[in-house]
Amino acid sequence: MHRQWTGGSVVLDTDQARARASARDYLTKYLSLPNYTSYLTRAGYTDDDFKDGGSDRLVEARVALGDAEQVRTRIEEFHKAGAGHVAVQIALSEGQGYPELLRQYRELAQALPLKP
Structure with a gap:
């Protein structure tokens, strides 16, 4: 059986406006890449997006926003849609460093039903 996998970005922040701003900062570099915007155009997005x-x-579809439980729910949606594996990448805001990255991964790991 072929198992599909997907990946997504995560912003752990309970303030939705701040979370969207962090997600936009993160997505800006990808939205400057023709291969990425070409893929998104084929997926139904327009230049305005x-x-x-x-x-x-676009932000809400491509980045899981919210607290760890909200992100867990988004990951479960991928599994229900057929993904066998979901890779997540935490998108930090400018100025946040490695200690914050580790803290957020630990917080997210506690909310996920991880298997060895």
Whole structure:
């Protein structure tokens, strides 16, 4: 049986406006890459979705936002849709460093039903 995998970015932040801003900062570099915008165009997004770090629709579809439980729910949605493996990448805000990255991965790991 072929198991699909997917990956996604995560912003752990309970303030939705701040989380979207962090996600936009993170997505900006990807939205400058023709291969990435080409893929997103084929997925139904338009040039308007790529402006200013991404539209709300794009940000919310491509980045899991919220607390660890909200992110866990998004990951479960991928599994229910057929993904056998879901890779997550925490997108930090500018100025956050390695200690914050580790803290957020630990927080997220506690919310996930991880198996060895």
